[in-house]
Amino acid sequence: MGFVQYAPMDTETVARVARLARLAVSPDQQKAVAGELGQILAFVEQLNSVDVTGIKPVAGVHDDALRQRDDVVNDGNCAADILQNAPQTMADFFVVPKVVE
């Protein structure tokens, strides 16, 4: 891959990414955040100089196959544990503000 032209990190991009990540970034923070993210991206874009022609990407370090477990029920049935740390529950349900479909 040759040189890649990246889009600049601007406040609009920060707002879009923050929305995707469900992170509140207030408008007055956006500019500062854009600056920081821009610095980080400029740093990681050093990778542009590395030739990766024909290199197979790796997702992890060991080339092992996935281990498969037997189909047995040996977990669950622990509603109290599941619900214990929840901010809001009702009759064993988790409760969240209404979702409009």
Place this chain on the structure above:
Amino acid sequence: MSTLTDLNMQQLLVGLQKKDFSALEVAKTYNAAVEKAAPLNAFITTTPEQALKQAAESDARRAAGKAGALEGVPLGIKDMFCTKGVRTTASSKMLENFVPTYESTVTQKLFDAGIVSLGKLSCDEFAMGASNITSAYGPVINPWTGADPVHAARQLVPGGSSGGSSAAVAAHAVVAATGTDTGGSCRQPAALTGTVGMKPTYGRCSRWGIVAFASSLDQAGTLTRTVWDSAKMLEVMAGFDDKDSTSADRPVPSFTGACGQSVKGLRVGIPREYRLDGIPDYVNKAWDDGIAMLKNAGAEIVDISLPNTAAALPVYYIIAPAEASSNLARYDGVRFGLRVPGKNLIDTYEQSRGAGFGPEVRRRILIGTYVLSAGYYDAYYLKAQQVRAKLMADFKAAYEKCDVILAPTAPDTAFGIGEKTADPVQMYLEDVFTVTANLVGIPAMSVPVGLAPNGLPLGLQIMARNWEEETMFRAASALESAAGFSAKPPFRV
């Protein structure tokens, strides 16, 4: 009893076995030590009562002839390990009130071996950082101050992310501590505090129950006073766990047995690309001294090349945030964690996550989200995966010529709290020598080798091949005995 806290784990185990003192006496002493160390802010949660209870149980087991491998040893647990019934925060406001109903595999193994837990140690928030300043519970203070009056006048960071662990071990507030290491989080804080920090091969320890930061890089590790102590802890922590798909089904060899073995004929690789511009002379001198020590001990010194070294940090700062952005999506205030009520569901998510996560975590989530987003995946994430493959190939080639690699651990000694914060990349450079081991999975450990002219400790790093921790411990213990590092920080309990 003040000398009790000066015993390392090996000495403590001997004393306990000989009944020179009981586990309860040790626990009482350490509870007091933890209290005395409070100014370091190393602990987020202390559990003195639990420690006494566990110590009494430990004494009973020993009396019954059922002593475990770490029977009665008081440890601190990095707050990334979920502990049943004991609050686990990951140093985040998000998990301020989170009490797990389960015990991580690694801490369970430690408890099964007889340890006594003194409490939960601070770290960078979600283990993201190299200074412990990103903790929502305040910075941890390095017990070292340095000879230099400029340094002595200010407070220094203990490194990170396992900064609570390194500070507590250095100050003798705990015998040893668990850590986690995603990009250097055991090794760099060890180097900055004159302690031993170790990460094993990826897959050696189960990740089950450890708060995830970057799943393909995270490993449990140790912060200890000696190489042997680290080997002993790893013998207990390591092993196959069928609850972690990336845990390796391999036997756990005797790591302590490797300590003290001769390094005669061991080929030690010196990567020429690790001679970086801008690194202080005393770091390079310490490295040269380390090379000489291993050579004198009979090792063969080999010049090696790791041509893609400069790419490691950029690769890391794509992959780690990408994985983190996804791993941290579960903190949405629905099933656990902070919830800040908003105008609607999405607003509640955004407010909760905005308030629950600190600036560095937010930054990494945003970067990670960005590099995975439509249109950027190939340019960043895919490319990083390809360069990661090249790094793995570099190491494979290097290990044809050598058995272990010797390099500096950190680019400099401990720095002041508040420094290196002007731009995030400055802090990231702290990991320049350590991230590669995580990217390629290999075991690596930092051993203290001396003091810089500023009076602060320096560490050197030994990296070995995958699954060859024994070779790593052999080389590290040779380096440890040759260096004879015995300096102690001015602040000690």
Place this chain on the structure above:
Amino acid sequence: MTIIKGRTGEWEMVIGLEVHAQITSHSKLFSGASTTFGADPNHQVSLVDAAFPGMLPVINKQCVVQAVKTGFGLNAHINLESVFDRKNYFYPDLPAGYQISQYQKPIVGKGYLDIDLPDGTSKRIGITRLHLEQDAGKSLHDQSPKDTYVDLNRAGVALMEIVSEPEMTGPEEAAAYVKKLRAILQYIGSCDGNMEEGSMRADVNLSVRRKGEKKLGTRCEIKNVNSIRFIMAAIEYEAQRQIEIVEAGGTIAQETRLWDTTKHETRALRSKEEAHDYRYFPDPDLLPLRLDAAWVEDLRRALPELPDAKKERLMQQYGLKAYDATTLVADQAAADFFEAVAKGRDGKLAANWVTVELFGALNKLGREISHSPISATQLSELVGLIEDNTISGRIAKDVFEVMLETGQNPAAIVQEKGWQQMTDMGAIDAAIDAILAQHADKVAEYKSGKDKLFGFFVGQVMKATGGKANPAALNDLLKKKLS
């Protein structure tokens, strides 16, 4: 092909289906929690399903087996290496904030299935892929005015997403596709196909274009349609909606829509308005799924007979017509029932009694064949009574009615009611003589050439014998006597 007449011309539609089928397994795809339907809220949830900190997925081997077997059932390529990816989005019933799915490297690649159309023809529909993924939990929006309640019992249950090529052209084809797919899954045992309980649901991708046009129109996706009837209705509605928009000079917005089961219309999903950016990447908690070629081959060899093969065999072995065979194999239980009835009997006669009489009765009763009030053995006995001339086909229908009501065996009913056919020639002979004597005038008319009266005499003798006279014997005797 369904052609729709619009205001400005004729239109056709292009339909592709993504079917989500719940895999039959005891435990979930990545955890040991149970998959049983109907438990109390959050009682079949493990810490893994609820995505607690530090929890990790471990794959269920049985789900892999089911996916491979289904792949073979769809004549598809099995990928010996596949990869699990994370699909990232926030929703309250998606605990981890991502769904573990397969994106670039699914476990099953291209295949096909042949659908059976109402006119007796069949059509081949391409399968694009099949992949494994986790189901989400359930959000209940109607329990409280201000809140949504979340139950994670389903979260993490294994699904197969089966994606078709956009090769269907109307609601009948889509229905036939789902029926055929369901039959294959049921034969294999990889999914119970129970659409009411949500074990199977479909996302319908649909676009319209002018008849003969090659270019595809903009498509809309109708999510989570959970019955064949709704799939057909949604297709009809959506095609009409799109045509009206285009004919009015508008353009179709590519969007996700919902089938409103009460208003019988599709509408845009408000919560999914934002642009999708799922940020797929390989799940670092899981390694690549690698399958051993020999192991996969063993699974292929152990496959049961599938609908198409069974249909062929039923036609060969029992001499059935394609239509009957198709009807029978659509439901494995029906095919099995038929074969039990047909054992030692005439196949066509048995098929007729199963597909016409029994199916008709079950339909009226609203019962599945698994709950048939008449067993296969009983029906087989009834067919046997017809074959050995104990009763006539007409009487058999009466016997069948009694069987439905009482559950009695047919032979016992015939015995009790004295419905045996009169095969005693002497008795029939006497009955004929009596009728002919009674209607001497009609006999004379017949003999003078009024042939049609033959039927009259048959009817009268039947009436006199209570319908029990063997029709063939009666015919023969009567002809002799009148000649």
